[in-house]
Amino acid sequence: MNSLTDTYSLSNGLEIPVLGYGTWQVTDPNEAVEGVKAAVKAGYRHIDTAQMYKNEEFVGKGIKECGVPREDLFVTSKLNNTNHGYEATKREVAISLEKLGLDYLDLFLIHWPVVKNNGGDWKKDNRETWRALEELYDEGKLKAIGISNFAVPHITNIMETARIKPMVNQIRLHPGVLQKDTVELSRKHDIVVEAWSPLSPMKHLNEDEEVQKMSEAYGKSIAQILLRWSLQHGFVPLTKSVHEERIQKNAEIFDFELKKEHMNYLDSLTFEDLDKPEDFVER
Ligand SMILES: NC(=O)c1ccc[n+]([C@@H]2O[C@H](COP(=O)([O-])OP(=O)(O)OC[C@H]3O[C@@H](n4cnc5c(N)ncnc54)[C@H](OP(=O)(O)O)[C@@H]3O)[C@@H](O)[C@H]2O)c1
16 A cells, blocks of 8 residues: 555455545535545545435436546445435436436445334345445445444354455444454455544544644654554555645554554544444444
8 A cells, every 4th residue: 555546456356446535414515526626636546425414416427527538536425315216216226327427436425224113124124235236336336335333143144145345345434443353243244344434533632642642753644644554554545625725634543553552552542422333233
């Protein structure tokens, strides 16, 4: 991993850039368009949106105006929780493509699994949604398909009937939230692991003397250290900012390497007030 355009190969051979630009909570149309353009200008080639973010049109406009050919970009969207099921998935992927103004998506994810306490047959519901994605993949509308926020029981369930394995699992990962079992099972199935909200612990780390020392020693901000930590774990971090300078700086993480002792220190941190995704499993 030497640059922003380096990639991992997904299990179907598709190349995914190792750092992505996220667009969660970017609902202002201008910020969404300009954010995507600034990210592409800074060298990002991987853009992450979702039906839930209500910004696919604006992200699509940013993609159209960014000056880089479509085929050089890796664009992800995700199925909203209200759109699960075979028929709805087919319909809603078409709507996402239309909103984005694209003929295909590089990656499409089930944003959240149907979980146990949802009522109904959560296992069947997830499998039916997956079956629709497999067909859309066969048709070439989705170059890769995957899951998000799937913990061990959800992955295991999908695998029992999947004709095509998920290629990506996008989950919350940063110091304090390691989800080791989910990462291990994903990797066992050749699923690339993406990390959302990699900067969440920043407010705690601003107070942490060890991390302050690291920041000085490497000449890097705490945000850059967190993103580098994620890369060195082999995750694909997704990071969001609506400020051009931060977008640029967040990508300057390929010219240093965290020492083992620093990785271990970051791995050891815990934060009481952060959600623990493990708790979502039974929701
Ligand atoms: N699959 C899922 O369920 C799921 C859930 C959450 C997120 N995601 C995806 O993952 C992406 C990343 O997660 P996230 O949006 O939580 O991003 P993040 O990069 O962890 O954090 C973004 C926040 O940090 C601020 N920030 C960014 N760079 C900074 C810097 N250098 N210094 C100080 N503050 C900085 C941003 O503010 P400014 O914008 O004001 O700079 C924003 O408030 C999302 O955008 C979305 O695409 C997926």
